[in-house]
Amino acid sequence: MTQETSTKAAVVFDIDGVVRDVSNSYRRAIADTVEYFTKAAYRPTPLDIDQLKSEGVWNNDWEASQELIYRYFSVQGQSREELQLDYNAVVAFFQSRYRGPDPNNLTGYICDEPLLLQSTYLDQLTQAGIAWGFFSGATRVSANYVLEKRLGLQSPVLIAMEDAPGKPDPSGLFATVSQIENSIEQKSAIVYVGDTVADMYTVEKARSLDSARTWIGVGVLPPHVQETATRSEAYSETLLRAGAAMVLSNVQQLTPIQIQKLISRVCA
Structure with missing residues (x-):
């Protein structure tokens, strides 16, 4: 990844269905x-x-x-x-x-929630110069349990249920980006990764309110819809219709190289 691209990008992650499997929780x-x-x-x-x-x-x-x-x-x-x-x-x-x-x-x-992301993946983003944080509708107790206790992250950037209106209101996404930018230069491309229509609508609303940045929604298929090809395809189509630029079966497929390609494609 070029330094020019990496210093301009930040990735914000939803938690439920993206970082952890909540189908049985x-x-x-x-x-x-x-x-x-x-x-x-x-x-x-x-x-x-x-x-x-x-x-x-x-x-x-x-x-x-x-x-x-x-x-x-x-x-x-x-x-x-x-x-x-x-x-x-x-x-x-x-x-x-x-x-x-x-x-x-x-x-x-x-x-008993299986993890869908490992801390080493976040390390790869950091090494590529890509900033990251979390915006979730989960309570802060629940979100911190998985981020700090399960993944071992130290005080990650997090906007939780108590901190902002519920999605698809983009206020929490804006607040997450603001926290990320407190310690680094402003990012011109923001990628939000989520597993629901509300997540994709949040990106659409953010784009309508802030045209100074490039806002990109990336969909992730939660594990429970991947049990059959038919459900996976139907769920993917739903996320794409809601505004996702792409849909992945696991968040860790969104590599630094993939992020660069995605930003280049969207901005072309």
Whole structure:
């Protein structure tokens, strides 16, 4: 990679589905929560959850859980006003599954998430002069658990759920880039790597608000959609239609050379 290109690029990563596999953690907690609040009448499938998230506005898994509950009862003829779901109760139940019953001692599904990225990959980006950071809808506790405890990163640049509005609002992406640029020169090309339609919409919105930089969305297929070629292809098409410049099966395929080629292609 040329120094000219590397000093201008930064990569921002989503976490869930990109850095860690959440198909048996966050998504399992969604299914558990919906099943509990529908009194075991409905447990959403992975495809049900994907279809909801393809709408581009359900990045928050607590809100996604609540929406699936509402939609189930709506089909049964009950209005949202009649249900009067307690959102805090939905969140509490979800967290009891995802984090575990003791919020100060993580013992839930979060403990069993396979990593999709190794710290050596981030070292390669650094050596190539590419800055990086994280913008995620996960809570700070959850995000730091995987970044610091699992990957061993030391105080990485991170904007989490508590720090910015939910995606596709690009405020958190802007804040991440701002933190990255606090210690280095301004980057003219920003690559955001995510696994959902909301992630790609976030890039589109960032581009519309800041034309001084080149904003590039890169999609990653979460592991649960890679079980069949049909689902992989359908999910890839969904991300491409939402604005992804390319779709990868694993984030580590986005090498420094690939980043250079991608920026050159987009800027051509």
